[in-house]
Amino acid sequence: MRLLPANPPPGPTEESFWQSPIRGPWMTSILGSLLLPFVVLVGFTGFMSHAAYNPDLGMNQVVPRDGDLDLLLFDWPTGPTWLYALNQGLHTIVGIMVVPLILAKLWSVFPKLFAWPPVKSPAHALERVSLLLLVGGAGFMWATGLLNSQNYYPWNFNFVVAHYYGAWAFLGALFVHVATKFTTLRTAYAERGVLKPLMDDVAHTEAEPYRKGGLAPEVPEAPTISRRGLLGLVGATSAGLFVVTAGQSIGGPLRSVALLAPRGRGAGGGAQGFPVNKTARLAGITPAKVGPGYRLTLTGGSGQALTREQLTAMPQHTEELPIACVEGWSSTQTWTGVRLKDLAAMAGLGAGQGLQVISLQEKGAFRQTTLSHDQVMNEKSLLALQVGGEALSMDHGFPARIIVPAQPGVHNTKWVTELKVVDV
Numbered sequence: 001m002r003l004l005p006a007n008p009p010p011g012p013t014e015e016s017f018w019q020s021p022i023r024g025p026w027m028t029s030i031l032g033s034l035l036l037p038f039v040v041l042v043g044f045t046g047f048m049s050h051a052a053y054n055p056d057l058g059m060n061q062v063v064p065r066d067g068d069l070d071l072l073l074f075d076w077p078t079g080p081t082w083l084y085a086l087n088q089g090l091h092t093i094v095g096i097m098v099v100p101l102i103l104a105k106l107w108s109v110f111p112k113l114f115a116w117p118p119v120k121s122p123a124h125a126l127e128r129v130s131l132l133l134l135v136g137g138a139g140f141m142w143a144t145g146l147l148n149s150q151n152y153y154p155w156n157f158n159f160v161v162a163h164y165y166g167a168w169a170f171l172g173a174l175f176v177h178v179a180t181k182f183t184t185l186r187t188a189y190a191e192r193g194v195l196k197p198l199m200d201d202v203a204h205t206e207a208e209p210y211r212k213g214g215l216a217p218e219v220p221e222a223p224t225i226s227r228r229g230l231l232g233l234v235g236a237t238s239a240g241l242f243v244v245t246a247g248q249s250i251g252g253p254l255r256s257v258a259l260l261a262p263r264g265r266g267a268g269g270g271a272q273g274f275p276v277n278k279t280a281r282l283a284g285i286t287p288a289k290v291g292p293g294y295r296l297t298l299t300g301g302s303g304q305a306l307t308r309e310q311l312t313a314m315p316q317h318t319e320e321l322p323i324a325c326v327e328g329w330s331s332t333q334t335w336t337g338v339r340l341k342d343l344a345a346m347a348g349l350g351a352g353q354g355l356q357v358i359s360l361q362e363k364g365a366f367r368q369t370t371l372s373h374d375q376v377m378n379e380k381s382l383l384a385l386q387v388g389g390e391a392l393s394m395d396h397g398f399p400a401r402i403i404v405p406a407q408p409g410v411h412n413t414k415w416v417t418e419l420k421v422v423d424v
């Protein structure tokens with residue numbers, strides 16, 4: 001018994017409905033080939049960011065860990081100092097720049113959404129489910145990522161957990177997709193050449209040969225844009241997105257036009273010339289808590305409590321280090337303070353041990369973080385008391401904050417009140 005009519009109902013399910021002369025397997029193949037390296041780069045830097053949190057230390061993990069998908073975990077290095085800034089800059093900037101290419105790729109295959117009959121065989125049904133995961137996954141990953149880069153969380157789930165598991169599902173579906181479409185791609189390039197169709201201007205643009213069930217149009221319209229025109233348009237849109245985004249990581253004159261970077265431009269609301277993600281008020285830090293009664297407790301061998309004056313009386317060191325946020329912005333600042341390794345020595349840090357850093361912060365995530373042995377022992381790792389030659393502002397973590405080279409900004413804990421030796 002047939003559930004659906006053999007012939008498609010009138011409208012988009014009919015092949016003759018789709019008439020763009022530049023749509024076809026070659027067009028989809030070139031868009032897919034251009035897209036692949038960027039998507040792989042965004043995926044790779046995403047997993048590297050996950051590793052940069054050192055989620056296997058203390059309570060650093062945001063994603064509940066059963067370890068099964070943490071294939072790419074390793075001890076995140078402390079150098080080069082700009083490593084995390086580069087990683088997150090690439091993740092967010094390339095992620096945003098690639099959007100026009102994804103949209104063009106989806107435009108190129110849009111008629112397939114209406115293909116008739118919707119399901120031809122069990123194998124076809126399976127492929128369609130994987131496509132649902134691919135297209136839905138792309139939509140989910142990019143929507144959540146873009147909103148997160150705008151510091152906007154209009155949902156009830158944990159962004160990091162959803163974005164992490166979503167990435168595995170999306171990349172799995174992408175792998176299946178590229179594998180199943182590889183023959184189409186090879187044939188398209190073999191028949192038409194990899195770049196040859198880009199030679200034609202609008203007047204010489206001809207449709208790819210029609211094949212039933214394929215993407216080339218049955219009844220092509222006259223061309224209004226060439227294939228290279230379409231790629232140029234996509235490229236120009238991506239370049240435009242680069243201009244309004246990249247300044248948040250690259251800095252320089254581009255910073256002032258980083259319109260898509262809410263915290264990336266200029267001071268970003270921060271009194272000391274670089275962005276503040278969490279203000280003292282939001283974290284529940286009052287002047288009383290950081291006043292004369294403030295103490296830094298070193299918990300370990302001897303156990304001591306230091307006033308801010310005692311901290312300033314210790315040997316001070318100055319380092320130029322970037323602070324780089326998971327949302328993509330970064331800013332290199334001059335930090336002055338006490339070396340973490342000096343404080344760790346006072347607390348009795350031994351081999352195989354790191355420091356748990358505890359903040360005065362009452363509200364919000366990351367009230368504490370655990371630093372690895374290498375992070376603590378790095379010469380550049382500081383408990384910073386000053387930035388840019390002046391005492392930290394309240395919003396930047398007064399009386400004291402962590403700054404460790406190459407680590408995600410959110411782990412550079414502000415308003416530090418305790419350093420505790422822990423096994424790592």
Ligand code: HEM
Nearest residue numbers: 025028029032033035036109112134135138181184185215
């Ligand atoms: C965000 C990533 C991607 C999405 C959302 C996506 C989506 C799609 C969809 C929905 C189809 C139609 C499938 C069908 O119903 O038959 C398709 C076809 C295709 N895709 Fe992708 N794709 C992506 C990435 C890629 C990449 C990276 C490549 C190549 C390296 C690629 C190459 C192809 C090819 C060759 C076809 C077949 C075109 C034809 O049937 O003539 N795709 N894609």
